[in-house]
Amino acid sequence: MYNEKVMQEFAAPQNVGFIEDADGVGKVGNASCGDIMEISMKIDDSGIITDAKFRTFGCAAAIATSSVATRMVIGKHIDDALSIKNSDVVETLEGLPPQKIHCSVLAEEAIKEAIADYKAKK
């Protein structure tokens, strides 16, 4: 039911892990729903996201969308990262099954949470 692009991303996800000295961390979802996504970011003084890593408990779509989300934000200014929509994540993956769209929503929320965490700490 997944396309090749999703399966490739799931089979070899990028930016796996946690940045210990992260400037912002976003955690969304919960275990009883079957999805937890955590994105940690390094953000420089000019607001550029210089690194991002993820850890995800969830299905193949959750893992693939997390991986894509980290790749999409690295190198972006936080203002641009905040404008990333779940549909952008879906587009990068060339589509998701309808019942998996919520994973892309989690990815968008995790990005926003991480940036909000960064702003709160500043």
Place this chain on the structure above:
Amino acid sequence: MDRIYLDHSATTPVSQEVLQAMMPCFTEVYGNGSSQHSHGRDAAKLIDIARKQVADAIGAKSSEIYFTGGGTESDNWVVRGVVEAYKTKGNHIITTAIEHPALNKTLDELIRSHGIEVTKLGVDKEGFISLEELKSAIRPTTILVTVMTANNEIGTYQDIAAIGKIAHDNKVLFHTDAVQAICSFGINVVEQNVDFLSLSAHKFYGPKGIGVLYRKNGIKLGKHITGGEQERSMRAGTHNTAGIVGLGKAIEIAVRDRDANNKHLSELRDYFVSEVESKIPNVYYNGTKGNNRMPSIANFSFEFIEGESILLRLDLAGISVSSGSACSSGSLEPSHCLLATGLPIELAHGSLRFSFGINNTKDQVDYVVESLITIIDSLRQLSPLFAMKDGGTFNV
């Protein structure tokens, strides 16, 4: 290495013996079993032989065997047919919380459309119902008790003989879905007090699209499909001769080879279970480890990770298994069966069913275990729950 198939509870390959028996039905014995001429009579003879093979396999009479399109159809027929035939007696049906959707969904539908009342008996952590609960659930208006012989996810056998006796002592009919069980579990409908029983050929190395409903003679049941006179006018439609012949042959073989197959399968399963439990931390075996279980199923929950991810990583490694997780089915709720056994929802999300078949080997099990070790570890490295397992908290 060829792909490894460990999803025999979903379906099995058609065995060579069965295929050979079926082949003439396509091009040689192609007559309509209801026709009076020789072409038709030749087909009818094969259908009669198959009916006898099924009857012999479950201790029934040929006149009690009805061919259907599969297990789901048989389950639908018996529930709808009993509701129809016994509507003056009552409207209450007793079942379990771990039935197949073929039954569950049909009952849910009948609650809406016919106002029937359903009691779903819970199960303990090994998947057994309580006979005492069953007894106290019976009402004057109860028309049917339906309990699966073996569960399709964890393989637990219910004590169907005792359940049937309780039903009969209270003048209630008893149906059992034996779709999963028939390969490994000896069925005798008389000794086990069974009034109706569902079977499906593709679960025992027969073809897909053909099944059986056993109905004890003398018991009322509403007609299922109207039309011609096939199946004593209860289930009309031209006989699927090849399917019926394949089913008959397959069930004959299943009974013939049952002891040898059970030995092979339980050896493989036990080896697999001990390898997994000794080599992978934080795994939980679901179901019972006692004697009352299918020898072909091992259901595990892998903590901190999600079932679909494991399933798809195994698929990439050339291994086919099944997941009880919500994600593969498209719903948000994980396996109703595992939740009914009291398994926490997080663990239910991380469950996989490995179901072995007669052609699986110990070498394959070794490869599967090796792949599992790598995959489980790799997915746990991805999981924030795993990272937090040693006392850390994960606040969301």
